[in-house]
Amino acid sequence: xxxxxxxxxxxxxxxxxxxxxxxxxxxxxxxxxxxxxxxxxxxxxxxxxxxxxxxxxxxxxxxxxxxxxxxxxxxxxxxxxxxxxxxxxxxxxxxxxxxxxxxxxxxxxxx
Amino acid sequence: xxxxxxxxxxxxxxxxxxxxxxxxxxxxxxxxxxxxxxxxxxxxxxxxxxxxxxxxxxxxxxxxxxxxxxxxxxxxxxxxxxxxxxxxxxxxxxxxxxxx
Amino acid sequence: xxxxxxxxxxxxxxxxxxxxxxxxxxxxxxxxxxxxxxxxxxxxxxxxxxxxxxxxxxxxxxxxxxxxxxxxxxxxxxxxxxxxxxxxxxxxxxxxxxxxxxxxxxxxxxxxxxxxxxxxxxxxxxxxxxxxxxx
Numbered sequence: 347x348x349x350x351x352x353x354x355x356x357x358x359x360x361x362x363x364x365x366x367x368x369x370x371x372x373x374x375x376x377x378x379x380x381x382x383x384x385x386x387x388x389x390x391x392x393x394x395x396x397x398x399x400x401x402x403x404x405x406x407x408x409x410x411x412x413x414x415x416x417x418x419x420x421x422x423x424x425x426x427x428x429x430x431x432x433x434x435x436x437x438x439x440x441x442x443x444x445x446x447x448x449x450x451x452x453x454x455x456x457x
Numbered sequence: 458x459x460x461x462x463x464x465x466x467x468x469x470x471x472x473x474x475x476x477x478x479x480x481x482x483x484x485x486x487x488x489x490x491x492x493x494x495x496x497x498x499x500x501x502x503x504x505x506x507x508x509x510x511x512x513x514x515x516x517x518x519x520x521x522x523x524x525x526x527x528x529x530x531x532x533x534x535x536x537x538x539x540x541x542x543x544x545x546x547x548x549x550x551x552x553x554x555x556x557x
Numbered sequence: 558x559x560x561x562x563x564x565x566x567x568x569x570x571x572x573x574x575x576x577x578x579x580x581x582x583x584x585x586x587x588x589x590x591x592x593x594x595x596x597x598x599x600x601x602x603x604x605x606x607x608x609x610x611x612x613x614x615x616x617x618x619x620x621x622x623x624x625x626x627x628x629x630x631x632x633x634x635x636x637x638x639x640x641x642x643x644x645x646x647x648x649x650x651x652x653x654x655x656x657x658x659x660x661x662x663x664x665x666x667x668x669x670x671x672x673x674x675x676x677x678x679x680x681x682x683x684x685x686x687x688x689x690x691x692x
Binding site for chain 2 (some may be wrong): 570571572573574575591601602605607609610611612613614615616618620622648656665
């Protein structure tokens with residue numbers, strides 16, 4: 347269990363850097379987590395992060411990579427619904443890394 | 458006596474056993490999976506409806522809502538209570554017994 | 558998919574009172590990554606898992622019922638609910654969530670995932686499996 351300080355606000359994170367409380371998430375926290383991961387957030391990154399947050403709101407889970415890829419393809423087009431595109435944005439894994447930035451728990455089944 | 462049942466009547470005999478031992482004027486509070494015993498139109502409704510002549514039945518609202526069981530699905534006469542109501546019942550009766 | 562094994566997850570417990578329902582759902586989602594032929598059976602108190610309009614706000618625990626709607630995304634689209642278990646509990650299919658999937662072989666048409674079956678039919682479904690996991 348650790349802490350993340352962003353612009354005077356302190357939020358609790360677990361040992362792997364996932365937010366303890368999803369409701370504390372905001373865009374500044376997302377940017378800070380991304381920075382710690384060595385990523386700079388572009389519109390394409392935000393598109394995936396926002397998609398994950400919407401998916402979680404509806405289904406109460408972070409989707410597996412296969413499910414995420416399929417769903418992104420359906421919503422944002424085939425050129426984005428493939429693992430090459432998603433891994434270019436999130437080199438350490440779209441579900442794992444993007445979920446962390448989106449303030450979601452680690453995807454079920456992800457070790 | 459306040460009897461508290463927290464097991465589904467379809468899976469365990471806790472409710473049946475409770476009803477066999479509850480004397481007239483007692484109250485039965487259904488909580489957790491026990492709230493399914495308050496539903497009308499089930500295989501178990503007849504037992505509870507018959508017992509309700511001598512006993513007062515209560516069901517905990519948080520457990521009903523969590524399980525998607527609307528108040529209008531309950532047997533007539535079952536009173537829905539919140540957590541404060543739970544505390545009031547425990548205070549009102551001289552003792553309580555849990556049928557685990 | 559020719560070497561895929563037939564997996565059946567048997568759900569017999571009500572949600573929230575015990576951890577079985579949630580554990581089963583998590584194992585199903587994890588297991589879906591292995592692309593096997595997965596079916597889910599809901600019988601006895603397990604039929605309560607699928608009751609719609611669950612709201613756990615007052616109870617203060619996570620409401621995992623919306624997650625059943627994601628099963629279609631995970632290619633889990635054979636969900637058998639036992640008729641006798643519904644009837645004993647005063648329930649009909651209209652009391653359950655509407656679960657659907659998109660059929661890849663039929664131009665992604667949206668289809669119902671839930672099938673209500675009799676105990677005798679469910680017994681045959683159980684017999685037809687390679688592996689049965691009980692919760």
